[in-house]
Amino acid sequence: MFWSDVGDRRGFTIFDTETLEHTHVDNPHRMFYNIYYEDTSYQTFDTREYENKIVRIIVRKKTDLKNFERFVDKLYASNVSELKIVENFQIQENEEFEAFESEDTLSILNRYVEEAKIDLDKSIVQKLISEVYQEACEMV
Numbered sequence: 051m052f053w054s055d056v057g058d059r060r061g062f063t064i065f066d067t068e069t070l071e072h073t074h075v076d077n078p079h080r081m082f083y084n085i086y087y088e089d090t091s092y093q094t095f096d097t098r099e100y101e102n103k104i105v106r107i108i109v110r111k112k113t114d115l116k117n118f119e120r121f122v123d124k125l126y127a128s129n130v131s132e133l134k135i136v137e138n139f140q141i142q143e144n145e146e147f148e149a150f151e152s153e154d155t156l157s158i159l160n161r162y163v164e165e166a167k168i169d170l171d172k173s174i175v176q177k178l179i180s181e182v183y184q185e186a187c188e189m190v
Contacts, residue, residue, distance in 0.1 A: 056082045056106075082106070085125075089113055092121040097128035105130045109137040156183050 061076040082104050088111040105125060112118050125133055136155065153161070156179075163175050 056084055084108055086110055087112065087118065087121065089117065090121060092117060092124045095121065095124065097125055097130075100125060101129050102131050104132045104134075106134045106136060109135065112137070156180060159183065 059076060060080075061074055063072045063074050065072045080103070083100055083106070085100075085105060085107045087107050087109045107122070107125070109118075122133070122135070159179050160176050163172050163179065166172075168175075
């Protein structure tokens with residue numbers, strides 16, 4: 051399972067070899083969760099379902115940094131397995147560029163380089179970005 055599986059119906063199929071019928075069985079457990087943060091109150095936010103899960107916070111609005119930090123601390127206290135934070139910074143150079151919520155960070159960066167109007171070898175730039183991104187992920 052990968053981040054692209056967020057919200058998708060997962061499970062397995064039982065194939066009856068005698069009748070040639072198949073039956074889908076849903077997996078009731080989810081591993082990946084997206085939380086959309088819009089100055090969400092940490093005090094009323096229920097974190098129980100995120101225990102031992104991989105969580106990504108997508109920040110849409112953050113006006114109070116202390117409240118956001120308490121929100122993140124509450125998620126860590128609920129024993130999330132992994133927590134990623136994605137903030138939407140407006141890209142000033144190219145206002146036509148749009149990051150899609152289903153994309154991971156590296157895909158967004160690669161697509162941005164691909165669509166940029168630069169006189170450089172884009173594959174070299176993308177390779178460099180990938181190496182720096184990998185190194186940054188290993189530091190966490």
